[in-house]
């Protein structure tokens with residue numbers, strides 16, 4: 349039955365994939381910019397200075413060096429729609445100045461690779477339309493940095509002003525120094541209180557080498573403090589129908605309602621880039637946005653991308669608004685990320701009155717169900733209590749086992765039992781409200797051994813997890829883990845393209861790289877084995893009391909995970925059916941200096957209003973210097 353289902357799925361994908369390949373071939377023959385118009389605002393009265401902003405979300409290179417691009421995506425990118433909205437705000441704010449922004453969104457994962465011919469076509473199109481064009485590499489994560497950098501340099505070479513933002517540059521000064529040295533402007537942190545001044549500077553011919561947030565509140569990080577913007581009044585993401593068409597589900601989109609995370613997990617950069625003080629959008633505006641998205645764009649499903657929606661100061665009015673919307677007869681469902689504590693409470697002892705905290709948790713779960721939640725993504729990450737202590741993810745431990753040092757001594761067995769019990773309660777509590785539990789789980793923490801993959805997967809099934817995503821532990825720049833790995837010289841691979849949580853880039857204290865990778869594969873193979881998948885599909889959702897919505901979604905997602913893992917790809921790294929790419933979309937360099945030599949060569953075409961004080965001589969290693 350399962351094999352039949354999988355075969356059917358793959359057959360469908362194969363038919364669709366054939367079409368995708370033909371489309372890719374067409375794209376190659378006629379490369380050009382995506383037609384502006386997606387989010388173009390046509391009221392152009394008194395426009396004297398039109399400016400076309402390309403927000404490009406780079407993909408990454410796959411193991412064969414190809415830009416990973418897919419027939420259909422799975423999750424629309426939130427950063428792109430957030431940035432598009434900031435352009436709308438700018439147009440409203442500067443309406444009387446004669447400046448008008450057009451927005452073009454380009455997501456390489458679903459729109460195809462930006463080829464050298466595309467760069468040229470964008471340039472020609474700008475000249476033809478008599479608009480200035482500015483390039484913004486958007487939401488660039490560490491694993492996308494090499495691809496983003498290669499694109500940024502090509503655009504710089506062609507004379508475009510180029511901006512570069514996202515978590516990687518926000519957390520890694522070394523990359524900023526390189527990019528700035530190549531004439532690329534870097535943006536550290538969130539753009540909400542920066543974007544207007546960046547554009548004003550550009551228009552005045554005074555674009556700076558770098559920008560970081562100065563207007564906002566002070567927030568604690570893992571080790572210090574940063575300034576982060578308040579987002580209460582910020583424009584909400586701009587829904588683009590044209591963009592959504594490139595995804596498997598056109599009626600689903602993403603929204604961030606709050607930013608930051610109070611916790612201090614040592615492998616995570618959220619607390620260091622967005623801070624530990626939670627900031628939220630105006631909840632009434634969020635609910636209005638949800639209603640508008642449904643009425644004007646047919647949106648009936650959301651991914652609330654907040655790192656921890658339970659810690660948002662505004663979850664209550666937002667969930668109440670969503671529940672009211674559903675009671676009016678509208679369809680609405682969503683998934684969200686939350687910490688384990690939101691649902692970790694146990695049964696009440698006879699005569700015990702629930703604490704305020706417990707009442708809060710119960711209200712959260714109940715309201716989430718009323719508001720249409722079908723899946724809670726919870727970061728379990730590891731069962732091993734010593735791993736939880738060493739990564740300071742103590743919120744997953746029972747209170748009595750939270751301590752400063754990682755050596756639990758005689759308490760180790762009790763602490764492990766406590767963690768298992770806690771995860772079981774989390775699953776049971778969510779299930780009681782009909783909501784599925786999707787957990788994140790990492791392989792390769794310091795106290796993991798070769799058996800951890802298989803064993804963890806079995807325990808996850810045992811405690812009742814519905815869907816699990818496994819990641820290889822990665823010392824991401826901007827995290828305490830990265831700083832420690834640098835201090836202890838345990839980084840084994842400096843190619844950031846591999847920092848995608850499915851490659852091992854650092855040395856493990858007690859396992860070889862091959863052992864860690866084997867454990868990672870064991871975890872997927874065990875959790876998603878044909879037997880376990882079949883068992884889940886036939887029995888589990890009914891026995892755990894999942895709502896029909898959660899059940900359908902879990903079946904769909906399990907099949908996608910089954911397909912994705914067998915296609916050799918991390919489920920969160922791709923989409924459906926990887927497309928072939930032309931030679932121009934293949935990786936040619938690895939390091940920053942190779943990239944500089946390859947793409948900048950002897951210098952740049954200058955562009956009005958942009959800094960051009962760039963190194964004029966190529967490094968001695970470049971092909972041009974040697975010629």
Ligand code: B12
Nearest residue numbers: 424425426427484486487489490513514538539617849920
């Ligand atoms: C949602 C999400 C996903 C979604 C996909 C994104 C989507 N559909 O929107 C999924 C689940 C698929 C995913 C997958 C992964 N993710 Co993720 N994800 C997130 C999450 C939780 C929210 C992203 C978001 O929308 N943030 C809100 C937006 C508005 O913030 P932003 O992107 O930073 O953009 C702001 C600024 O950076 C700046 N900015 C950004 N670009 C630009 C450009 C210009 C020109 C300007 C001016 C400003 C600017 O302004 C923006 C607005 O304020 C973040 C954590 C976080 N808090 O951001 C992790 C995060 C981005 N993910 C991370 C990782 C590691 C991954 C994976 C590699 C893990 C994995 N193996 O699954 C994959 C990679 C997949 C891929 N190819 O993208 C890390 C990245 C860290 C790093 N240094 O690389 C983060 C930070 C989480 C973490 N714990 O550290 N992710």
Ligand code: SF4
Nearest residue numbers: 609611613616618655
């Ligand atoms: S891993 Fe999750 S809980 Fe931990 S700091 Fe990052 S966002 Fe917060």
